Amino acid sequence: MIEFRLPSLGADMDEGKLLEWKVRPGDAVKRGDVVxxxxxxxxxxxxxxWQDGTVSELLVEPGTTIAVGTPMATLLAPGEQPGAAGAPAPKGEAKPPAGARKAVSPAARKRAAELGVDADSLAGTGPAGAVTIADVEGAAGKAKAPAAVPEVADRGAGMRKAIAAAMSRSKREIPHYYLSETIPMRRAAEWLAGANAKRPMSGRLLMAALQLKAVALALAEFPDLNGTWREGAYQPARAVHLGVAISIRQGGLVAPAIRDAQSLALDELMAALADLVKRARAGSLRSSEMSDPTITVTNLGEGGAESTFAVIYPPQVAIVGFGRVAARPWVDDGAVVAAPTVVATLSADHRVSDGHRGAAFLAALAGRLQEPEKL
Amino acid sequence: MSPDELRPRVLAELLKIAPELDEGELRPGEPLRDQVDLDSMDWLNFLIALHARFGVEIPESDYAGLDTLERICAYLAARIPKPS
Known part of the structure; x- marks a missing residue:
């Protein structure tokens, strides 16, 4: 018998409210399925x-708030028979229709759970066809527009509180050190312009994809920056699950991971980034993306910031920041020229690494960005 | 289609990306990205949406000239394929 527990969904989340089950007793599940x-x-x-098996019993009712680690369901391992003391036999109920999951705003999903509406079955009228609170309430025949306001306000306040807790913990517990390096970007910009000129619009790359890949590759030589600090000890990570700080339009941010970023081709990484941004803003992320980033990258150049010295997201031990890519004075071969540059920064945990290592990492990152064709 | 006719259609695509946008607060002739919170991913998605809706391929080298709503509408108006 396998016990399925609510996994950690990030350092700043210790509980969650079950909105819906995606499986029923008797359903076969395999590793990676959304349940x-x-x-x-x-x-x-x-x-x-993260295990194969057959759902035996659902232990938590939708609408219940539970702590991380709470058993949510039991499963039979492959080949295992229901025990005599057992799990209830599968009821053979009809499965929900298969199909692509719709974008449903978190508030709408919450409201749908309260009203007993299947949000995934509705036609959305929000951005990109997302199901909104109004869609849910319309479907439930209870169009109460004002109710939407407290829902959204609750989400915003909750997110602020979560960010406050994580960042306070970071500044309280992590002895940060900060480094910056100005990186010439002419080669990367020219390579990107040349690559995009040959691509259809939907296949074009953003500079952010190059920056993310360069970080992921540079980290290969710096295991002391890619990992987590738990219970007084550092655990280097085997892969680079690159947390990407994504601002939410209504305020706040999330930093879910692009998993195994070091082994993704640029096109794959760009597609993963576009998908992650889209889902983060629609409020639809996966537990693995939330729970296991091994380092985070934040890019505040979009808003015009020259550079950013970011706060580490615990239990990670480093965060890389990029400012705006812009033409600035640059000394090339003894002459001052106008050249595109970016200020890259590293905030790192002094319990795990020293400034010397951090500086070497930024140099390696700068080197990777001088060879964009190898990214 | 004239730039004026295109304007509400272009705005409709922009609203899908930035639902908080208040059309009445857009100042004519000013760069959109100075007025609306659009990062480069939003911008790329906006241009892809315009391409999908109007059938106009927009080379990246033209992006810089497409900063205001008026310029975008004029650009598209000059390039939308004419019905044969």
Missing amino acids: AVVDTTKAAVEVEI
Whole structure:
């Protein structure tokens, strides 16, 4: 018998409210399947399972708020028979129709759970066809527009509280050190312009994709920056699950991971980034993306910031920041020229690494960005 | 289609990206990205949406000239394929 528990969904989340089950007793599940949707202060998170098996019993009712680690369901391992003391036999109920999951705003999903509406079955009228609170309430025949206001306000307040807790913990516990390096970007910009000129619009790359890939590759030589600090000890990570700080339009931010970023081709990384941004803003993320970033990258150049010295997201031990890519004075071969540059920064945990290592990492990052064709 | 006729259609695509946008607060002739919170991913998605809706391929080298709503509408108006 396998016990399926609510996984950690990030350092700043210790509980979640079960919105819906995606499985029923008797359903076969395999590693990576989404089995439930849990509402957190940051998003409605699709919770994945990491073992194969058959769902035996669902232990938690939708609408219940549970702590991380709470058993949510039991499963039979492959080949295992229901025990005599057993699990209830599968009821043979009809499965929900298969199909692509709709974008449903977190608040709408929450409201749908309250009203007993299947949000995924509705036609959305929001951005990109997302199902909104109005759609849900319309479907339930209870169009109460004003109710939307407290829902959204709750989400915003909850997210602020979660960010406050994580960042306070970071500044309280992590001895940060900060470094910056100005990196010439002419080669990367020219390579990108040349590559995009040959691509259809939907296949074009953003500079952010190059920056993310360069970080992921540079980290290969710096295991002391890519990992987590738990219970007084550092655990380097085997892969680079690159947390990407994504601002939410209504305020706040999330930093879900692009998993195994070091082994993704640029096109794949760009597609993953576009998908992650879209889902983060629709409030639909997966538990693995929330729980296991090994380092985070934040890019505040979009808003015009020259550079950013970011706060580490615990239990990670480093965060890389990029400012705006812009033409600035640059000394090239003894002459001052106008050249595109970016200020890259590193905030790192002094318990795990020293400034010397951090500086070497920024130099390696700068080197990777001088060879964009190898990214 | 004239730039004026295109304007509400272009705005409709922009609203899908930035639902908080208040059309009445847009100042004519000013760069959109100075007025609306659009990062480069939003901008790329906006241009892809315009391409999908109007059938106009927009080379990246033209992006810089497409900063205001008026310029975008004029650009599209000059390039939308004419019905044969």
